[in-house]
Structure formats: structure tokens, C-alpha cells
Amino acid sequence: MTTKPGDTSQTLGRGLDVLELVAASTEGLTPAQISTELGLSRTIVYRLVGTLVEHRLVRRNAEGLLTAGLGTVSLSQNIAPTLRNGSREVLEQLAEELGATAHLAIADGEEALAISVVEPRTTTFHLAYRPGSRTPLGVGALGRALLAAREGRAEVFESEGELIAGAKGVVASIPGSVGLACCVGVVTLAAADTSTWAPRIEAAARELGEILLG
Known part of the structure; x- marks a missing residue:
């Protein structure tokens, strides 16, 4: 399956929306909360979160809550x-x-x-x-x-x-x-x-x- 440029841009935008929402949370968020807040399906949220976790931009704690990961440090080092x-x-x-x-x-x-x-x-x-x-x-x-x-x-x-x-x-x-x-x-x-x-x-x-x- 070939990914269209528009699809790529939309996926990137959604991923950044998820990252921004998680980074602004003081207690951490569940995928369900992110889904509700951004109006996205849980399937899409789980896929986006999986990618962000893989790149250490988001971390999942023992309770399943999502918080900003250590990968964000390198993005903000300056x-x-x-x-x-x-x-x-x-x-x-x-x-x-x-x-x-x-x-x-x-x-x-x-x-x-x-x-x-x-x-x-x-x-x-x-x-x-x-x-x-x-x-x-x-x-x-x-x-x-x-x-x-x-x-x-x-x-x-x-x-x-x-x-x-x-x-x-x-x-x-x-x-x-x-x-x-x-x-x-x-x-x-x-x-x-x-x-x-x-x-x-x-x-x-x-x-x-x-x-x-x-």
C-alpha cells in the first residue's frame, strides 16, 4: 500500500497533537482520554502512541498513564x-x-x-x-x-x-x-x-x- 503525501502530513499532525497534549499533562493521560480530547478513534491513538513510545517521546508508566518521555529532552536541549x-x-x-x-x-x-x-x-x-x-x-x-x-x-x-x-x-x-x-x-x-x-x-x-x- 502506497502512503499518500496528504496521509503522511495528517498522521504527523495527529502525532504532534498527541505529543503536545501528553506533554501538557501533569498527571499523565490514558489513550481513552487522548481519544476523547482530540476526537480520534482509539485505534488511531494506540497506533500514534506506539510510535511515540518507540521513539522515547512518550512513556507509559506502571498504571498505563502516558507522560512525556526522555526523548523530548534531546528536542529541547537548546x-x-x-x-x-x-x-x-x-x-x-x-x-x-x-x-x-x-x-x-x-x-x-x-x-x-x-x-x-x-x-x-x-x-x-x-x-x-x-x-x-x-x-x-x-x-x-x-x-x-x-x-x-x-x-x-x-x-x-x-x-x-x-x-x-x-x-x-x-x-x-x-x-x-x-x-x-x-x-x-x-x-x-x-x-x-x-x-x-x-x-x-x-x-x-x-x-x-x-x-x-x-
Whole structure:
């Protein structure tokens, strides 16, 4: 049987739809859920999932739920430099205006991963925050903002002393980052008055959303 170009394009499109849906899920999906969500027959979904599993783009856990596989890592290996370069100017402005260390982070599995960090240049004292740092997802303002981003919610979170004693974080989820959960925020000394910072950080999140996510 000869495959027509149109059939190939349709199959590829459906496969990408399945991959995007699975990647956006935090708990994993069953083939039946994918079938319902995308309006495809289960036979087609099983065939597409089988191919994606074979290429390690999707994995099937012990409960039969489908989640993003390790093969997606190689597809996104250049994402960190892209995010770092795209966010630099916004983070520099945020750090200088608030006098606090600004950062961009993404959800990497069950951890929050700091992609880009900019320290203020004009402060006498500030907290340092190393790029590549990892913290548990869901813990502190940073972790909660990333969970909100996964759900497509634009929200600002504040926490004190949850990740680092004597430190306070104010972080906003980046709208539209469901497939790639991102957030932007600042970390500062606990004594700092951050009561007016939320609108500024929300503005930075909107700006970064336009730059990074189109």
C-alpha cells in the first residue's frame, strides 16, 4: 500500500497533537482520554502512541498513564540558551528597579530549574542565586508559580523562608506557558518591603511571555 503525501502530513499532525497534549499533562493521560480530547478513534491513538513510545517521546508508566518521555529532552536541549538570551534584558531591568536578584525558571520534571539569574548592580547587600539551581516543585513562591503555569494560570506568589532561611521570594507564572512551565520573579532579604512589587513582576511575566512564547 502506497502512503499518500496528504496521509503522511495528517498522521504527523495527529502525532504532534498527541505529543503536545501528553506533554501538557501533569498527571499523565490514558489513550481513552487522548481519544476523547482530540476526537480520534482509539485505534488511531494506540497506533500514534506506539510510535511515540518507540521513539522515547512518550512513556507509559506502571498504571498505563502516558507522560512525556526522555526523548523530548534531546528536542529541547537548546531551550535553556534561548530562554536565557531572550530574558536577559527584562531580568536586568527588574533587578535594578527592585534592587533584588531576578530570575527565570522552568519546571523540569518535579523540580524547579533556574535558567537565568541577574543580580542588581547598585545594591549594598543582596542575595545571590546560582543558575542551574534546583528546588522542589510546589515549594515556595517559585514552585507554586510553576505549578500555576502548568495549569495556564497567571498568578503571583510570595513566600518567606520556605526555600532559604531569611529569604523572601515574589514570583509570577508566565501566561501561556502550559507546555513549558515558566515563571519570573525576584528573591530578596526577608526584611525587604515587597508589598508593592507584584504589579511590576506581573508586567515582567507578560513581557517575557510575549518574547519567549510568541
